[in-house]
Amino acid sequence: MKAAVIVFPGSNCDWDCYHTAKTSLKAKAEFVWHEEENLNSYDVVIVPGGFSYGDYLRSGAIARFSPVMNSLVEYVKKDKGLVIGICNGFQILTEAGLLPGALQKNKYLKFLCKNVKIRVENARTPFTNKCKPGQVLEIPIAHFDGNYTADKETIEKLNRNKQVVFRYCSKSGSVSPASNPNGSIENIAGICNEARNVLGMMPHPERVADPILGGEDGEYIFSSMLNSLKK
Amino acid sequence: MDPKVIEQHGLTIDEYNRIRKILGREPNLVELGMYSVLWSEHCSYKSSRMYLKDFPTKGKRILQGPGENAGVIDIGDGYAIAMKIESHNHPSAVEPFQGAATGVGGIVRDVFTMGARPIAALNSLRFGPLSDPHNRFLFDGVVAGISSYGNCLGLPTVAGEVYFDDCYTGNCLVNAMCVGLVRLSEGEVKSEIPSYIVKAKAEGVGNPVLYVGSSTGRDGIHGATFASVELDENSVEKRSNVQVGDPFTEKLLIEACLELLKTGNVVGMQDMGAAGLTSSLSEMSSKAGTGVEIELSLVPQREEKMTPYEIMLSESQERMVVIMKKGTEDDAFKIFKKWGLNAVVIGKVTDDGFFTVKENGKTVARVPSKSLADDAPLYERPVEPPLYPEISKKAAPGKSCNAMLMELLADTNIASKSWVYEQYDHMVQTNTCVLPGRADAAVLRIKYSHKKIALTTDGNGKYCFADPYTGGMIAVCEAARNLVCTGAEPAAVTDCLNFGNPEKPAVMWQFRECVKGMSLACRELGTPVVSGNVSFYNESNDTAIYPTPVVGMLGLIDNTPHMDMSFKGKDDLIVLLGRNLEEKSSCPKLDIELEKGVQRTCLEAIRSGIVRSAHDVSEGGLAVALSECCIEGGVGARVSFDEKVNNMSLLFGESQSRIILSVKPGDIFALNSLGKKHNVPVSIIGKVGGSALKIRNGKKKLVDIKLGKIISAYRDSMPSIMRG
Numbered sequence: 001m002k003a004a005v006i007v008f009p010g011s012n013c014d015w016d017c018y019h020t021a022k023t024s025l026k027a028k029a030e031f032v033w034h035e036e037e038n039l040n041s042y043d044v045v046i047v048p049g050g051f052s053y054g055d056y057l058r059s060g061a062i063a064r065f066s067p068v069m070n071s072l073v074e075y076v077k078k079d080k081g082l083v084i085g086i087c088n089g090f091q092i093l094t095e096a097g098l099l100p101g102a103l104q105k106n107k108y109l110k111f112l113c114k115n116v117k118i119r120v121e122n123a124r125t126p127f128t129n130k131c132k133p134g135q136v137l138e139i140p141i142a143h144f145d146g147n148y149t150a151d152k153e154t155i156e157k158l159n160r161n162k163q164v165v166f167r168y169c170s171k172s173g174s175v176s177p178a179s180n181p182n183g184s185i186e187n188i189a190g191i192c193n194e195a196r197n198v199l200g201m202m203p204h205p206e207r208v209a210d211p212i213l214g215g216e217d218g219e220y221i222f223s224s225m226l227n228s229l230k231k
Numbered sequence: 232m233d234p235k236v237i238e239q240h241g242l243t244i245d246e247y248n249r250i251r252k253i254l255g256r257e258p259n260l261v262e263l264g265m266y267s268v269l270w271s272e273h274c275s276y277k278s279s280r281m282y283l284k285d286f287p288t289k290g291k292r293i294l295q296g297p298g299e300n301a302g303v304i305d306i307g308d309g310y311a312i313a314m315k316i317e318s319h320n321h322p323s324a325v326e327p328f329q330g331a332a333t334g335v336g337g338i339v340r341d342v343f344t345m346g347a348r349p350i351a352a353l354n355s356l357r358f359g360p361l362s363d364p365h366n367r368f369l370f371d372g373v374v375a376g377i378s379s380y381g382n383c384l385g386l387p388t389v390a391g392e393v394y395f396d397d398c399y400t401g402n403c404l405v406n407a408m409c410v411g412l413v414r415l416s417e418g419e420v421k422s423e424i425p426s427y428i429v430k431a432k433a434e435g436v437g438n439p440v441l442y443v444g445s446s447t448g449r450d451g452i453h454g455a456t457f458a459s460v461e462l463d464e465n466s467v468e469k470r471s472n473v474q475v476g477d478p479f480t481e482k483l484l485i486e487a488c489l490e491l492l493k494t495g496n497v498v499g500m501q502d503m504g505a506a507g508l509t510s511s512l513s514e515m516s517s518k519a520g521t522g523v524e525i526e527l528s529l530v531p532q533r534e535e536k537m538t539p540y541e542i543m544l545s546e547s548q549e550r551m552v553v554i555m556k557k558g559t560e561d562d563a564f565k566i567f568k569k570w571g572l573n574a575v576v577i578g579k580v581t582d583d584g585f586f587t588v589k590e591n592g593k594t595v596a597r598v599p600s601k602s603l604a605d606d607a608p609l610y611e612r613p614v615e616p617p618l619y620p621e622i623s624k625k626a627a628p629g630k631s632c633n634a635m636l637m638e639l640l641a642d643t644n645i646a647s648k649s650w651v652y653e654q655y656d657h658m659v660q661t662n663t664c665v666l667p668g669r670a671d672a673a674v675l676r677i678k679y680s681h682k683k684i685a686l687t688t689d690g691n692g693k694y695c696f697a698d699p700y701t702g703g704m705i706a707v708c709e710a711a712r713n714l715v716c717t718g719a720e721p722a723a724v725t726d727c728l729n730f731g732n733p734e735k736p737a738v739m740w741q742f743r744e745c746v747k748g749m750s751l752a753c754r755e756l757g758t759p760v761v762s763g764n765v766s767f768y769n770e771s772n773d774t775a776i777y778p779t780p781v782v783g784m785l786g787l788i789d790n791t792p793h794m795d796m797s798f799k800g801k802d803d804l805i806v807l808l809g810r811n812l813e814e815k816s817s818c819p820k821l822d823i824e825l826e827k828g829v830q831r832t833c834l835e836a837i838r839s840g841i842v843r844s845a846h847d848v849s850e851g852g853l854a855v856a857l858s859e860c861c862i863e864g865g866v867g868a869r870v871s872f873d874e875k876v877n878n879m880s881l882l883f884g885e886s887q888s889r890i891i892l893s894v895k896p897g898d899i900f901a902l903n904s905l906g907k908k909h910n911v912p913v914s915i916i917g918k919v920g921g922s923a924l925k926i927r928n929g930k931k932k933l934v935d936i937k938l939g940k941i942i943s944a945y946r947d948s949m950p951s952i953m954r955g
Binding site for chain 1: 379385423479483656659
C-alpha cells in the first residue's frame with residue numbers, strides 16, 4: 001500500500017500525516033510536492049493541515065491552483081483510491097470543488113485548539129466502517145477557519161445523501177449549539193462526496209493515533225480506511 | 232559631528248570618542264548608525280556582561296553554551312536540543328500583535344540557525360491588571376500575535392505563563408522561547424529532524440556571503456536602540472520601529488535553510504535580527520577573525536531609493552545570512568528557488584578584518600568587524616540597594632477561607648489560562664504528551680527514541696522585588712520543581728532578565744543580586760545556563776517594573792513514566808513533601824538543601840512508578856494547589872492538617888520546596904523511605920475522593936466547596952473578563 005502526502009508551501013501537518021500513514025495505515029508513505037502531476041500510483045492521498053500559502057487571501061484559495069490539484073481531481077474521478085483532507089486539507093478540497101460548501105472564520109474570531117467530541121453520522125463510508133453509528137470520538141481541532149457553511153440546498157443534499165460524516169457533539173453524543181466550537185452549520189465537522197471516496201474533516205485524527213499522545217480515537221478512521229482498501 | 236546626531240543615536244560622547252579612536256577618524260553617518268545599534272545595551276550587554284560571567288555554563292551534556300544563537304544540550308540517544316529565550320517587550324508595548332509575532336519569529340530563527348528543527352515554543356508574559364481596557368487590548372493582541380505566527384509555522388506553543396500586576400502597566404513583558412531538535416549523527420530513519428549543528432561564523436576567505444529570505448524594507452530601523460531606552464508617551468510614535476512579521480515566509484525559510492544544510496556546504500548561518508545586516512555580518516566575521524565585503528546594490532529591496540544607512544540598519548523580518556563553501560552557491564539558488572525565496576550573493580569573506588560596505592562599487596562604510604561586535608564599552612554601573620516599602624500583603628480580614636479560596640481561584644494570576652493556550656496550536660508535530668494546564672510543565676516525546684523532554688518557563692517578579700537574591704534562587708528552583716513534577720530531570724537553563732533602567736543604582740543592585748541568586752541555584756541544581764537575553768529599560772514614566780528574571784528550563788525523561796497533576800483514583804493517599812512555614816516577608820525563604828531533597832524524592836518516586844499525580848505548591852499555596860489537582864482529575868479530596876501555623880498561612884502561604892503527590896495506599900512505605908533517604912518530611916495529608924474539596928486543620932473546618940463551584944471559578948474567570 002502506498003500513501004501520498006501532498007506538500008504545499010506552508011503545509012505543516014505533512015510530517016504528522018507521514019508518520020501516521022506509516023504507523024496507522026501501514027503504508028509506504030511518500031511526500032508529493034504540489035508541483036507534481038501524477039498521483040496514480042497511490043492508494044491513499046492525504047491533503048494535510050497547515051497554512052498553505054500562509055492562508056493569505058482565503059484558506060486553501062491559492063493552493064487549489066497548484067498543478068497537483070488537477071491530478072487530484074482526475075484521481076477522484078477515476079476512483080483510484082481514497083482522499084482524506086484534514087483541516088487546511090479540507091479547506092483546499094472545498095476550494096477545489098471536490099467537496100461542497102466552504103469554511104469561514106470561527107464564530108468567536110479566535111484560533112481554537114482543543115479536544116472536541118464528534119459523533120459518527122455515517123458509519124458506512126470507507127473512512128468510518130470500523131465505527132459504530134452514533135459513536136462519539138474525541139479528536140482535537142486546531143483552526144481559525146473551521147466554521148462550515150453552505151447554502152440550504154447543499155445542506156439538504158448532504159443530509160439526504162448521508163454525506164455528513166461527523167458532527168460536533170457533547171460527551172453523551174447530543175448535537176446542540178453548546179457543543180459547537182466554531183459555529184458550523186448543523187455542527188458539521190466532516191463530510192464526504194457523493195462517491196464516498198473523498199473525506200474532508202476539521203478535526204485532526206493524526207494527532208490521536210498513538211497512546212503516548214493521550215488518545216487513540218483517530219485510529220478508528222485510519223483502520224477503517226485500511227479495512228476498505230484491503231477489500 | 233553634531234552632538235545632537237550622536238545623542239539621537241543613543242551614544243554618549245565618550246562612546247563617540249571611542250569610535251573615533253578605533254577608526255582614527257570621524258565616522259560617517261552610516262558607520263555611526265552601525266556602531267549605535269551594535270553598541271546599544273540590547274546588542275552589547277554593556278551593563279550586564281560583568282555579572283553574567285557568574286552563571287555556570289558548562290556541564291557534561293552542554294555542547295554549546297552562551298555566545299551562539301542558541302545553547303545546545305546533548306540529550307542522549309543521538310539527539311540534541313537547541314534552545315533560547317528572548318524578550319520583545321518594547322515592540323509589544325507599542326504594537327502588541329506584530330511585536331509579539333516578530334518576537335516569536337526572531338527566536339525561531341535563532342534556533343533553526345543552529346541547524347535544529349524548532350519543535351516547541353513557550354512564552355512568559357506580564358501585563359498590567361485586566362481591569363484596565365488598554366491592558367486587555369495589549370494582552371489580547373500579544374496572544375493573537377503569538378498564535379498567528381507560531382500556528383502558521385506549525386510550531387506547537389506548549390507551555391508558558393502569564394501574570395498581571397500594576398507594575399507592568401505601560402511596560403508589558405513578552406518573552407518568547409524556542410526549542411529545537413537536532414540529530415548528532417545521521418540516522419537510518421527518514422525524519423524531519425536535521426543532523427547538522429551550524430555556527431554563526433564567516434570562515435574561509437573568498438567564501439561567498441549569501442542573503443536569503445525576504446527583501447529589505449524600511450521597517451524596524453533602530454529597533455535595537457529603541458529597545459534600549461525607557462518608554463514614554465511618545466513611544467507610540469515609534470510604531471514604525473516595530474517590524475511586521477510574515478510567518479508564511481518564515482515557514483518557507485525554515486524548510487529551505489534546513490534543506491540547504493543537508494548539502495553539507497554551509498559554512499555558517501546567522502539570522503538578521505536586531506540591526507539586520509550590520510549585526511549578523513559583524514558578529515560572524517568577528518567570531519571567525521575575518522572580514523567581509525558586501526555590495527548593497529545586490530541586496531534585495533522592497534522599497535525604492537533606500538540609502539546605505541537604511542539598508543544596513545533595517546530590521547525587516549525573515550532574512551538570513553549564509554556563508555557557503557566557494558563554488559557551491561548553486562545549491563542555495565536551486566533550493567531557495569523551489570521555496571520561492573530570494574537567495575543572492577551579496578559579498579565575500581575577506582582576510583583584512585574589516586567590514587566593508589560598498590554601494591555601486593563605492594565604499595560607504597569600512598570599520599573593523601571586531602570593534603562593532605566586541606569592543607563596545609563595558610560598564611560597571613553604580614550599585615545601591617533601594618529604599619522601598621515592603622509590599623503590603625493582601626490581607627483579607629473577616630473573609631472566610633471558602634470565600635478566600637474562591638476569590639483566589641478566579642484571580643487572573645491563578646485562574647485557568649485556557650483562554651490563552653487554546654489560541655495556540657499546542658499539538659502540531661504530534662509530540663505533545665501532556666496538554667497545557669494538565670501538568671506543571673509540558674512533556675514532549677522525541678520520536679524514534681525512548682526520550683521525552685519537559686519544558687517550562689518561570690519567574691516571580693514580586694518575590695524578586697522584595698528580595699532579589701532569594702527571588703532569583705526561587706525562579707530557578709521553581710522551574711526545576713515544575714520539571715521534576717512531570718518526572719523529568721532538570722538539565723539546562725535559558726534565561727531572560729527583564730529589569731528597569733541600569734543607569735539607576737537601585738536597578739543595577741537588583742540585577743546583581745538576582746543574577747547571584749540564580750547562579751547559586753543553577754550550580755546547586757546542576758542546570759547550567761546555555762543561552763539568554765537581558766532586557767533593560769523596562770520603565771515607563773520613570774517607574775521600573777519589578778525585577779523579573781524569567782527562567783526557561785529543559786528537563787529529560789529517559790524511558791520512565793511522565794506525570795501530570797490530576798488526582799486519579801478514589802482513596803489514593805495525598806502526600807505533602809516539604810514543610811509548611813509561616814512566611815513573614817513578601818518573598819518566601821528558600822532552603823536549598825531541602826529543595827534539592829524534595830526534588831530528588833519526587834523524581835525518584837515518579838521514576839519508581841509509585842506516583843499517581845504530582846503538583847508543585849506555588850501561587851495561592853496549598854489550597855490552590857489541591858484545587859488544581861481536583862479540577863484536572865475531576866474528583867474531590869478530603870484533607871486534614873495538624874499544624875501550628877495560622878490557618879490563612881497554612882492554606883494560602885507560599886512556602887517554597889513543597890510538592891503534593893498522590894499514591895496508592897500500599898505505596899506509602901516506599902515513599903516514606905525515599906523521604907528518609909533525602910531527609911525530607913513526607914506527610915500524609917488526605918485522601919482522593921468525593922465531589923468536594925474539604926480541608927481542615929485540627930478540629931477546625933477550613934474549606935468545604937463542591938468541585939463544580941471550584942471548576943467554574945477557575946475556568947470561567949478569564950474568558951468572561953476577556954469577553955468584556
